[in-house]
Amino acid sequence: MLTVHGNAWDHSHAFDDIGQCRQLRDVWERMRKESRELRRVWKANDMRALHDRPPKNSFRHFRCVRPIPKRLKNTLALLQSHGLLSGLRYPAPDQVCYEQHGQDIIKLIAGGWLERWLGAVLADAGIAWRGARVSAKVLEKGGGSQEFDFLGAHRNHLVYWSCKTDAKLTNDKLFEVDALRDGIAGSDFHIAGLLHAAPVMPTMRAKARRMNLHMVCALEDDAAAQVIRISGG
Numbered sequence: 001m002l003t004v005h006g007n008a009w010d011h012s013h014a015f016d017d018i019g020q021c022r023q024l025r026d027v028w029e030r031m032r033k034e035s036r037e038l039r040r041v042w043k044a045n046d047m048r049a050l051h052d053r054p055p056k057n058s059f060r061h062f063r064c065v066r067p068i069p070k071r072l073k074n075t076l077a078l079l080q081s082h083g084l085l086s087g088l089r090y091p092a093p094d095q096v097c098y099e100q101h102g103q104d105i106i107k108l109i110a111g112g113w114l115e116r117w118l119g120a121v122l123a124d125a126g127i128a129w130r131g132a133r134v135s136a137k138v139l140e141k142g143g144g145s146q147e148f149d150f151l152g153a154h155r156n157h158l159v160y161w162s163c164k165t166d167a168k169l170t171n172d173k174l175f176e177v178d179a180l181r182d183g184i185a186g187s188d189f190h191i192a193g194l195l196h197a198a199p200v201m202p203t204m205r206a207k208a209r210r211m212n213l214h215m216v217c218a219l220e221d222d223a224a225a226q227v228i229r230i231s232g233g
Helices: 018-023 025-033 035-045 070-081 105-123 171-188 202-210 223-231
Strands: 059-063 085-089 095-100 130-139 145-154 157-164 191-196 214-217
Touching (some): 018 130, 025 035, 025 105, 070 085, 105 130, 105 223, 171 202, 202 214
Antiparallel strands (some): 059 095, 145 157
C-alpha cells in the first residue's frame, strides 16, 4: 500500500513489531490502568538525568526533586520483572539506577506505553495485517520522512493511529493527524484515528468527525474494543 503512493518503510529506523507488543500486553494493560496516577506522580517528581547526555551504554542514573514515590518504584519493578531493565537500585531516596534493555524506559513511562498497548491490542484483533508497525518511520516520495505511532494495512486499507498522553488536547492535534494522513496516502488513507488519555470536549469530537478522524480515549473500559472495531476487526 505504501509503494502505491511512492513511499516506503525506513528500515534504518528502529520500530516495534505488533507481535513484540503482544508479548508484553499484560505490562501495557497495567500501565494503562494506572496511567492517571502515574502521570501525576511523574509530573510532580521532575526526574532528571545525572549526566550531561545519554551514555552510549545502557546504564541510567536519575534524580527526582523529591523522594521517588512508591507508584513509580512499582512501575520500574514491573518493567524489571519482564526483562525490560535490570539492576534496579536506589542509591538515595531521590535517585534510581538501572540497566535498560532495548526500550528507553523513561520514554515508556512518560507515554510510550500507549503505543505498545495499541500494538498489542491490534495484534490480538484477528486482523490479517500486512506490515503493521509501532513507532515506525516512512520515507516519503518527496524526500522527507514521517514517524507514525501505528501504521498498518489490511484489505487494501491503510490504518493510522496517533497516540497522545498529553494532559490536555487541542485542535492542533487533529490537524497534525490530518496532515500526516494526507501526506502519506491522501484520500486512500481509509482509517485514521487519535488514541488519547486526556478528557476531550464534545466540540473537539464533532470537529474530528467532520474531518473523518476517529477518537478513542485509552482510559475507557472498552477502549480496546473501540480500537479494534474502528481498525476493521
